[in-house]
Amino acid sequence: MAAFILKRLAIGLATLVLASIVVFSVMEILPGDPALLMLGMNATDEALAVLRNQMGLNDPVHLRYLAWVAGMLVGDFGNSYTYSTPVIELIGERAVVSLPLATISLALSTLIAIPVGMFAAARRGRIADTSVMGVTQLGVAIPNFWFALLLIYVFAVWLRLVPAGGFPGWGGGVWPGIRSLFLPAVALALPQAAILARVTRSAMLEVLGEDYIRTARAKGMPRRIVLWRHALRNAMIPVLTIMGLQFAFLLAGTIIIENVFYLPGLGRLVFQAITQRDLIVVEGVVMLLVASVVIVNLAVDLTYALVDPRLRSRA
């Protein structure tokens, strides 16, 4: 087990180093001068030169890379060019939106998807199964921004139950925050739930065809117990893999939903930073996301070992 964890950690670390090189190089190649973008069309050459110097853009590339990596190791991600505040603060401000949003969405989608997937698998080929498959097909096909707008018009404009968008921060209490994250979480969760339900169903079907399930049923174990205790546990591996991927996506891939609900999340921060050539912010956020993907994958790998004892001994 220790060897298994160590191996995973080493792979994760290598991924981070590789990612840092790729991210840094891409940002170097990207055309566009951040100083020029800040000062605009009437900027004089001298003003530009002064600003470039202030931003440290005149140092050689390898020095800047090393300084950047060294800074990150001690938790210093540098200062944003545009906001002129520490990148880590910016990320922190955005993470308090993105992290709860991703967590609520994932929880919502899991709570819906797993029972629905199991239900469909247990009634394979019957009307219940066919209709679940039809609805999830629809869920996969509907673009989430369209669904989001639909939710806004019904719940915010018509019923006025929740705000149409924006995020008041957690300063005013937990409830206003949750209220404004509710619609975006639903808009994000339902398409994810559709995918997860389909994966759960097919994983369950595969397991339900195994001999030991027939044996369990033959020895008189109730159907429900067989489903939840024997089948689900074995069907969890593909489900967990998809959940891991979905969580990583929900952290930063939600730019469209963040725009529709004008939420100050990580996705919008990256997008804004790219268009404004705020390279240091892009680099910092991307590295943090790579790190979170690595950690989530590590966690998923460890959970595999928990649900499937065979993996423990194999490693």
Added chain:
Amino acid sequence: MKVWKSVLVATAFALSAGTANAARTDLVLGVVLEPPHLDPTAGAAAAIDEVVYANVFEGLTRIGSGGEVLPALAESWEISDDGKVYTFTLHEGVKFHDGTDLTAEDVVFSLDRARADDSTNAQKPLFAAIASVEAVDALTVRVTLNNPQGSFLYNMGWGDAVIVAEESAEGNKENPVGTGPFKFENWAKGSSITIVKNPDYWGEPVALEKAEFRIIPDAAAAIPALLSGDVQAFANMPAGDALSQIQSDPRFEVVIGSTEGETILSTNNKRAPFDNLKVRQAIAHALNREEIIAGNGSGLGTPIGTHFSPGNSAYVDLTGTYPFDPEKAKALLAEAGFPNGFDATIKLPPPPYARDGGQVVASQLRNVGINLEIIPVEWADWLEQVFRGKDYDLSIVSHTEPNDIGIYARKDYYFQYDNPEFDAVIAELDVASDEAVRTELYQKAQRILAEDAVNGFMFQLPKVGVWDAALEGMWENSPVQATDLTGVYWTE
């Protein structure tokens, strides 16, 4: 029983009277772009001025809703006979938001800082004519210019020329400290910026107690934000074709005004074949302005025939200089030696007026034989390649700086236009301070640009303002990039 009833009635009456008398004093405005920071003296982004100009920061002068120069921190000024020395008298009792007094020293500091060698002011040319700034006494400032400058008082009204205090200048990006009727309160990054009424304001107090600029980058989100009542005003509404949805709703007022944004088909005047006047004239004849405007998202905008805002009193309508006439365009191309037309490229920055408008322009030019290859570029790229590098044939950009006809006299400017006759007019304009003379010169300059067909002059970018019908005092036009809330109030 009877007593109880009258008490109830009285209470109800008191309650309703209470709500009827107290008009709202808070306002949430939607803005599309978040400012990168809040210091108008250190960045070109219009989003900065849209929050702080006239609200938080003030200059010696300010620009009014009709584009006129008004006194602000300077209550009066005297101009020497040779037009080189301006003596400003400051208002008494003006305090910065941190409680310190405004003195002549702050003005000296602000202007010197903006024109210093290590200044990162985005509009440094505004201060180029200044030779020296000195404090005569606590409330008198003397500015000496190298040469008379007709637009000096106007220049001092720009957001880039606001007066800041030495103690707080460095922190203005995050925590702006000005002299305005509103104080900065809070900036939730990515979400909103809040300003509140300044109780110690030196001038006319504002009606609003609190204003929040909420960042709503998506056009599709803007409409539900208004409909749900979350947001009560957009000074610049992003939604184009969805506007009709709001227009028919009596709860909202939709006001179409004009901006300082001349939207032009920028042309590289030094690159063949665009260095040929006949080719540029042919392009001008090939452009159908009505069609371009109709194809531009909102379908709104005023056609222009030169680089000047129709809202300005010195404007001349020159759209008839080279009217839409594809046959004439073809004939001119043939005369220029291109009977079969030619191939060229057009680099388009991200705004819809450019990306959508570019399609229309390309098809119009194709009709006369000019085949354009469309190259979409990002802003950062556009600034570097087109604006700085001058590596382009054609482009589409809205020039939103106010009163910027002078850029055509700049030799390093990306149009690469070079006409000594035009330069002479601008040089005269620089030193003229008589309004009648200035108007005449402005009109002369407009005519030269129109006749030379320097760029394809298309339309003035509209300002689409949408706000709650009970809100009064929002600006109809935007002569400066600002959301001036000083005169805004609720009628209910």
